[in-house]
Amino acid sequence: MDKHSPPTPTDVDEHDAGRAKPRHPLQKLYAAFESPGRRRALHLTILAILIVTPWISSQYTTVILTNALLYVVLCLGLNVVVGYAGLLDLGYAAFFAVGAYTVGILTQQFGVNFWAAIPFALMAAALAGVIIGGPTLRLRSDYLAIVTLGFGEIVRFTARNLEITGGASGLSHIPEPSLFGWHIDSSIDFYYVFVVLAVLAYIASQRLFDSRLGRAWLYVRHDEDAAEAMGINRVATKLAAYVTGAIFGAIGGIFFSVNLGAISPESFSFQQSVLILLAVVLGGMGKIPGVILGAFIVVLGPELLRDFGTLRLLIFAVLLLLIMLFRPSGIWPEKRS
Amino acid sequence: MNKFLKLVTATTVLSLAAGSMAMAQEGPIVIGVQAPTTGSEATYGKDMFNAISLAADEINADGGLLDGRQIELISGDTACDPQQSVNAASRLASQEVVGVVGGYCSGATQPTLKTYGDANIPFVIVAANSTQLIPANPGNAVMINSTGDDQAKTALDFFEGKGIEKLAIVNQGDAYSQDLANLTRDAWTGAGHTVSAFEYVNKGEQDFSALVNKIRGSGAEAVFWTAYYADGGLLIRQLRQRGFQGTIAVGDGSNSPELFNIAGKAAEGVFAFSNPTADFLPAAKQFASDYQSKFGNAPGPYAPLAYDGMQLMAWAIDKAGSTDGDAIIKALNSADGQEWLAGPISFTPQHTLARSNFVVLEGQGGKWTRYEK
Amino acid sequence: MTWYDSFLQQLVDGLVLGSFYALVALGYTMVFGVIKLLNFAHGDLYMTGAFAGFGGLSLVSGFLGAGWLGIFVAMLLAMLAVGCLGVVIERVAYHPMLGAPRLSILITALAVSLVLQNAALALTGGQYTAFSTDLGFGGISLGNLFLSYNQIVLVAAAAVLMIALELFVSKTLYGRAMRAVSIDKDMCRMMGINVSAVIAVTFFIGSGLAAAAGTMAGAYYGSIWYFMGFLIGLKAFTAAVIGGIGSITGAMLGGLILGLLESFGTHIPFIGSEWKDVFTFSILILVLVFKPTGLLGKSEVERM
């Protein structure tokens, strides 16, 4: 047929065809910062606000912002898998768990220094990324969903059943780290640690997106076969996405474990994976500021609704539903080229 | 303004507002309730919250504390998740609560100890009882739920008294029931007996037939269920349905009249280890009927302890004569063995319950009765 | 018990458990077929069905009793009510999203699941509700093999529902239209098939089956609560995928296989039942590694 005509919207509801979408206000706003100078000014402003916040607000604000920043790291990691490479992952909490448990076990049970334990945690996570990536490479999205879900559950069950992981009670008294004489232990200390991690994750995400690997992910996501025809190694590209995502997740887990001082399997449930995925899709898959926004919404949303008691999750869920209905591609979606 | 900035600002403003709303000296006495009122554990969390609010209402009706100041409760929902519980604890701390009562799910309770410790807020832990909590306690928290050791010992005595040799132990894979199961297993094998099956079920799994077959096949003479009544009721039903004739006993997490609703006739003759509660003290009887009439269901296993926790906190505030954290913590630790719903409370230097007075109950005629051998 | 008796017992118990999984998995697979959505709210429809069945039984037990007849009528009421709920959910939450990225609809489904769960939590106060019936504990003993009457009725009911569905889908024009919609919606429109109506009917049937399973589970196990759909939703999803998602026969097969895996998984020598789920998920992953579209699934290029 007409080879150059645009694709027919087969799965699109007939009434949607032919409606031109206006540009999103957030995009317009962001576009106002398109020049590098302005962009830098925006970044510095945000950073300044992040640095000042704990001094002008309560400890509670600091704690939940720390949590939100942890989610920023996790969500940016999952975004590499889901948003960049287009692979579904319903077991992302597994990587989070691998990072947290590796550091927890090494520091608490073997007395390894925290900083010395980090490389091991990262290696373990990378290995987990390869293990989960391996069998899933041939699978399409829905099967990928269940395999990753299964993998996540296997990791959690294993953590609960083994003695070295402390069983269902988990590990406690994970020692707080020190850095050049600075003993990191108060909630403000950890807040700044997570500010640094979130900034690093942001920069890394941006760099990855612009890199050759980032473009390879883009190709693979849009058309796997065409990507392969262009000389992109499909297997290596997908594996790289899982491993990258795993490392982000592990970094989150590493600092999560020392922040709480105690970890237990409850932190790495299927619901946790779902929440991270929710943040990524809600914010806008593939779009870094969108994903960050999503991370803040899923953490701050239920917190701001605390006064509703038992109903808070019900209200949160209804709000989520409304957001998805009004912004089906996420609040701040990636521009479609 | 960027959406992100808006959010940050909004959060900041909100938390500042929350801070400024913090109680003036003469306002109500604000007590935080830390319990999972959403998520899969909400059944137990709401039960605790209900019992605590019942206690607070009674105290308020009696004229409140410290010259007529009323108690006001703030809910700190943990959803049984460590992250969320730290959020909840920080929020309670930021709202300058005088004290906190609650704590369910040891995993979710443990990281909050530091939060309250840093803010010097007295914390009465009513349900979580993992031994891991003891060393993590900076000294501001007291545990009024006996730890698993005591119960494991009660179980050992009980099963030995019944002449059991082969015991099957079933837990639910959470910290509390796994801990109790492990302790009982160690005690049982340590005493030279056999654990013929050491099993585990998922929370919310309804079908235990394979497990029941395995237990029967193992030749177990008795089954010890270390987890909560909801799934325990199902297990008991299915054990009896399949003709298991041996002894069945359940831990204190299953000590609820609701067990009889779920297990029906199968719960007849089932034994439970428990603090002497509800039906055995006059005050407790009153509590059970008040609870039933106010909330429409029978109090759960931790309701009496939660009620006691609130009463104990009120008692300590009264004794301290102020809302000062140090004074209240001191008062709490000086608890002198006065009788509460669940028995006398006094503390060891480790801030755990000094006595172990587990009793054995038996299901008879659709309710728990004291079992005397 | 000899190993042979034990084997038979595991087989029977696995089939009973598998029937529940299969009934719930059917809804997953049907919905997936017509709108390519992993309906994560499906397990919560099972929960809603259990409560609807409980309500239905208290309505009818006065004149029909709380035996199998009363439960049967209650089950029909629950199927009707939850079927309608399923249609409403589709209209309100999924239909407007049909043009959106598939992951967005998945997230919408998760939101619906949260809404149902938390609404039930708010309504029931989180309490376990005893689902009391007049069903006895009786059964047939063949040597060491035990089959309760309840199990027999339950498996028979599940089988009847599944056979009825299979006949509906393969023999009636409307059933064929359902299959056709899952293959090519535009072609169906060109043939005068009201695709939206077919999707609605699919949701009705899928949700109705979940409600049937929920009511039967409530009656059989004796207690229901707001969170009961979570685990079975996960299991049914697994079953649907093992069988080949989108395939109706596959869902039934997947459900039975999963039931058997769990039943036998409890008895693996040397490792305890705590490893049962690890075993199940490992098998699942292995199946998918060697048969990437499930046992009966058709290979089809899908994108997120």
Place this chain on the structure above:
Amino acid sequence: MIQTIDQTDAPAVGSRPGKVRLGIRDVEAFYGQIQALRGVSLDVHEGEIVTLLGSNGAGKSTTLKTISGLVRVQRGEVQLEGESIARLAAHEIARRGVVHVPEGRRILRGLTVKENLELGAFTVKDSGLRRQRLDEVYALFPILHERRHQDGSLLSGGQQQMLAMGRALMHGPSVMLLDEPSMGLAPKLVTDIMRIIKRLNEAGTTILLVEQNARLGLRLAHYAYVIENGEIRMQGAAAELRQDESIVKAYLGVGE
């Protein structure tokens, strides 16, 4: 009479037999932000075979899709027997007797030939009538009867085309929209299909035929339109257009 049209809103002209069954006026349609039709007007009279010719991407298929409701009519009007159908959903348009046989045939994979045919008569409530039509289709295409229990998608290209047309006939159409029925078929099969189209028309079916192969379309049709860049460029009686090689070449650039 041949007319070259530059004005998109120029009325259709010519004295043609019968009433206008299907009338399209100034239709505009979009895919996303790309305009695919820029004001298309054409008429199909009762009993006619009308062919719509044009090259790749000219808007032929889109025109058919706007008629059958698969693509939304942004502006303009589509009328069946004088009644507007432009705002109706696709299945409602089909129920009024407009049946679209899409390009590529779109046989329902996994369903048998018979099931495919029966679904064509989905809107026919009377099962006796359905059976009667099935017999008629089998009479017209004996091969379909032979293969009735096979998966429809496993048939050869020519058989699939027959199945697609048979499926449309099951519906009892008053207007049939045929999209490139000859595509990808061997010359012998093309002749067969063309003969059948002729027969259907003689039996009373009004047909709008989209063809890339201009000669073929013109040989079969009574009246023809030429579309280019989403606009009708030319129209006239097929017999007359066929005579004028130069015009055919200029606008269509293709021979056989």
